[in-house]
Amino acid sequence: MINMQPYQNPTYFLYLLVGLLPIMIGLLYGRRFKVYETIISFVFLVLTFGGDKWMQGVSIIGYLICELILIFAYLHYRKSKNSTGVFIGAVVLAILPLVLVKLTPFFAWQHLSLFGFLGISYITFKVVQIVMEIRDGTIKELDFKGVLHFLLFFPTISSGPIDRYRRFIRDYDQAPKQEKYLKLLGKGVFYIFLGFLYKFVLAYLFGVVMLPYVSKMALASGGISKWLVAYMYVYAMDLFFDFAGYSLFAVGTSYVMGIETPMNFNKPFIAHNIKDFWNRWHMTLSFWFRDFIYMRLVFFMMKKKLVKSRITMANIGYLTLFLIMGLWHGLTWYYIVYGFYHAFAIIICDAWLRFKKKHKKQIPSNKFTEIFAIVLTFHVVCFSFLIFSGFLDTLFFR
Amino acid sequence: MKETVLDILANITGDDEVREDLDMELYESGILDSMATVEMLLELQMQCGIEVPVSDFERTEWDTPNKIIAKVESMG
Numbered sequence: 402m403i404n405m406q407p408y409q410n411p412t413y414f415l416y417l418l419v420g421l422l423p424i425m426i427g428l429l430y431g432r433r434f435k436v437y438e439t440i441i442s443f444v445f446l447v448l449t450f451g452g453d454k455w456m457q458g459v460s461i462i463g464y465l466i467c468e469l470i471l472i473f474a475y476l477h478y479r480k481s482k483n484s485t486g487v488f489i490g491a492v493v494l495a496i497l498p499l500v501l502v503k504l505t506p507f508f509a510w511q512h513l514s515l516f517g518f519l520g521i522s523y524i525t526f527k528v529v530q531i532v533m534e535i536r537d538g539t540i541k542e543l544d545f546k547g548v549l550h551f552l553l554f555f556p557t558i559s560s561g562p563i564d565r566y567r568r569f570i571r572d573y574d575q576a577p578k579q580e581k582y583l584k585l586l587g588k589g590v591f592y593i594f595l596g597f598l599y600k601f602v603l604a605y606l607f608g609v610v611m612l613p614y615v616s617k618m619a620l621a622s623g624g625i626s627k628w629l630v631a632y633m634y635v636y637a638m639d640l641f642f643d644f645a646g647y648s649l650f651a652v653g654t655s656y657v658m659g660i661e662t663p664m665n666f667n668k669p670f671i672a673h674n675i676k677d678f679w680n681r682w683h684m685t686l687s688f689w690f691r692d693f694i695y696m697r698l699v700f701f702m703m704k705k706k707l708v709k710s711r712i713t714m715a716n717i718g719y720l721t722l723f724l725i726m727g728l729w730h731g732l733t734w735y736y737i738v739y740g741f742y743h744a745f746a747i748i749i750c751d752a753w754l755r756f757k758k759k760h761k762k763q764i765p766s767n768k769f770t771e772i773f774a775i776v777l778t779f780h781v782v783c784f785s786f787l788i789f790s791g792f793l794d795t796l797f798f799r
Numbered sequence: 800m801k802e803t804v805l806d807i808l809a810n811i812t813g814d815d816e817v818r819e820d821l822d823m824e825l826y827e828s829g830i831l832d833s834m835a836t837v838e839m840l841l842e843l844q845m846q847c848g849i850e851v852p853v854s855d856f857e858r859t860e861w862d863t864p865n866k867i868i869a870k871v872e873s874m875g
Contacts, residue, residue, distance in 0.1 A: 530854075537852035676832070691833055696853045699837045715834045754829065758813075 404452030406519075407445075407559050408600070408650040414593075420444065421657055425586065428659045433576040438658070439546075445555040450518065457518035464498055464521065465552065468528045469545075471495060472535075476543055479535050488536045495532055499525040503732060520559045522729065524552050526689055531566050533693055540566065547573065554662075556654035560647060562665040562685035572660045582659055589656030592649045600646025608639035620796065629796070633787040640786055641669065644683070669782075673774045674754070675746045678782055686726075695722045715751060719744045730789070739789045746781055800847065800875060804868050807842045811835050821864045836861075849874045 405413050420441045427434045450458035475491045502517040531548070534540040551569045577585060615635050619628035648665035655662035663685050672678035679687045695718045701707075708714045720741075727740020757764055787793065808817040812830050817823070825831040831839070836856065843849050849871060861867050 534854045537854045539852055539855045676829075692853060692856075696833050696837055696856075699834060700841070700853055703837055703841055711834065711838070718834070 403448070404454050405448045407449060407555075408596075408647060413448075416445075416448070417654065421654070424658055428576055428582045428586075429579065431576050431579055431582075433573075433659065439550070442550070442553065442555045446553060446558070449555070449558065454519075460516055460518040461521075464516070464518070464524070465549075467498070468495065468524070468552075469548065472528065472531055472543065472548065473545075475532055476535050476540075479538075483536070488532075491532050492529060495528045496525055503729070506732070523557070523559070523561050523563060526561075526563050526686075527552055527566070530563075530689065530693060533697075534566065544570070554655075554660070556658070556660075557651045557662055560644075560651075561683075562648060562651060562663050563689050564660075564662050564685070568663075569660065577659050585656045585659060585661070589653040592653030592656065596646045596649030596653060598646075599642045599649060604639055604643040604646055607635050608643060611635045612639055616792070619792070623796070629787075629792075632790075632792060633783050636790045636792070637783040637786045640790075641666075670779055671775055672778050672782075673771065674778055675743070675750045675781060676754075678778055679743075679747070682782075690722050690726060694725060695719070698722075712751075712755075716748050719747050719751075723747075733791065733794070735788050735791050735794055739785055742785050742788060746785070800872055801868050803846055804843075804871050805864065807839060807846065808864060808867070811838050811842070817864050821868075823864065824862060825864070826858055826862050839867075843871060847871055847875055 405416070407413065423434060423437055424441070427437075447458075450461055471491060471494055475487075478487060498516055499521055502521055505517065531540060531543070535543075547570050548566070550573060551564070551566050554564070554569070557564065576582070612632075612635050615628055615631045619626060619632045622628050645666045652662050652664055665684055665686075667681040667684065669678055669682040672681050698721055699714055699718045702714050702717070703711075708717065723740040723744035724737070725740075726743075727737045730736040730739070805818050809815050812835065814830075817825075817830070823830070836858075837853070840851050840853070840856065843851065851874075861870060
C-alpha cells in the first residue's frame with residue numbers, strides 16, 4: 402500500500418484536488434457533505450499513516466482512544482464537580498504520551514518509540530486546550546464526531562496551525578454563505594500557490610542548494626567565521642520559508658474546505674521587537690502558550706497574591722513559558738538554551754518598553770529608529786535560530 | 800460602569816491617555832499586553848463582578864476602551 406506525507410510532492414496535491422472537488426462543489430451550492438468529508442479525511446489519514454508507516458497508524462489509534470476516554474470522562478466529572486487536583490491530573494494524563502515520546506531519544510528506550518507518530522504534539526495541544534476549556538466552563542458540551550474531526554483535521558494534522566475547538570466547530574457545523582465561500586476559495590488557492598513559491602522554490606534554494614554548502618564551509622573554517630554568519634542567515638531563511646510554506650498549504654487547504662484555520666505567520670521579519678516577533682511567528686503555537694500557560698500562570702499568581710511585584714510575575718511567566726517551549730522542542734542543550742535566550746530577550750524587551758514609556762519625551766522615534774529596531778530584532782531572532790539549529794553543537798562539540 | 804472601566808484601564812496602564820481616545824487600539828499599540836489583560840480581568844471580577852475565563856478572552860473583542868465598556872455592560 403502506498404504512503405504519502407502531507408504536501409510533499411505534486412501527486413499529493415493532485416489527490417488533494419480530486420478529493421476536495423466534491424466538497425468544493427457542495428460548498429459552492431451552500432451545502433456541506435459531512436459524510437463525504439469524513440470518508441475523504443479517513444482516506445488522507447490512511448495515506449499518511451498507512452503503508453510502511455502502519456506502526457504510526459496503530460499508535461495514533463491507541464493514542465486517540467486514551468485521549469478521548471480522558472476528555473469525555475473529565476467532561477462527565479466536571480458536570481457535577483470541579484476539583485483542582487482532578488483538573489491537574491487530567492492535564493498530566495493528556496500530556497503523558499507526548500512526554501514519553503519526547504523522553505525516548507534521551508534515555509534511548511527503543512521500544513517506547515513505538516508510541517510516536519507524526520503530529521502527536523499538535524493533537525496534544527488540542528486535547529489540553531479542550532481539557533482547560535472544560536475546566537473554565539467555556540466548553541460545556543462536546544460532540545463526539547466533532548471532537549474527532551477537530552483532533553484529526555487532516556490538512557493540519559502534521560504540524561498545525563493549532564485551531565481552537567469552539568472556533569473549528571462553528572465552521573464545521575455549517576456551510577459558509579456562497580459569497581463568503583467564493584472569497585475563501587480564492588484566498589485558499591492563492592495561499593496554496595504562495596506555498597509552492599515558499600516551499601518548493603525559496604526553501605529549496607536556501608535549504609537544499611545553499612545550506613549544505615555554507616555548512617561545509619563553516620565546518621572547514623572551524624570556530625567563528627564568516628561562513629558561520631552565512632549559515633545563520635541561510636538557516637533562518639530556510640526555516641521560515643519551509644514552515645511558512647507548509648502553513649500556507651495547511652491554511653489554504655482548510656479554506657478550500659470552508660474551514661478558517663488561523664494563520665501561522667504574519668511577516669515575522671518586520672517585527673519591531675521580540676514581543677512583536679512572537680505575535681507574528683508560529684502564531685498559533687505562541688498564542689497557545691500565551692493563553693494556556695503564561696496567562697493562566699500569571700492569573701493564578703496574581704489571584705493568590707503569590708508574588709508582589711508585577712514585573713517579577715511577568716518574568717516568572719516568560720521563563721516558564723519559554724523553558725517549556727524549549728523542552729517541547731526536544732531534550733538537548735541547544736533547545737533549552739534557545740528557550741532561555743528568548744525568555745531573557747523578552748524580559749529585556751519589557752524593561753526597555755517600561756523605560757521608553759517613562760522617558761517618552763527624551764527618546765527619539767522616527768524612521769531611522771524604526772528601521773534600527775527591525776534590523777536589531779531580526780538579528781536577535783536569527784541568532785536564536787542558529788542556537789536552535791543545533792549547528793553550534795556540531796561545530797564545537799562533535 | 801463606564802467610569803469604573805476607564806479607572807481600571809488608567810490604573811493598569813499608568814496613563815490617562817485611555818480616557819482621551821475611546822477608540823484607540825490597545826493591543827497593537829502595546830498599551831495592553833497579556834500581563835495587563837490578566838490584571839484587567841481580575842479587576843473586572845472584583846469591581847464589576849463579571850467573570851471572563853482566560854480561555855474565553857478574544858483579543859479582537861476587547862481591543863479598544865469602547866469595546867471593553869460595551870463588553871462589560873453587556874455582561875454586567
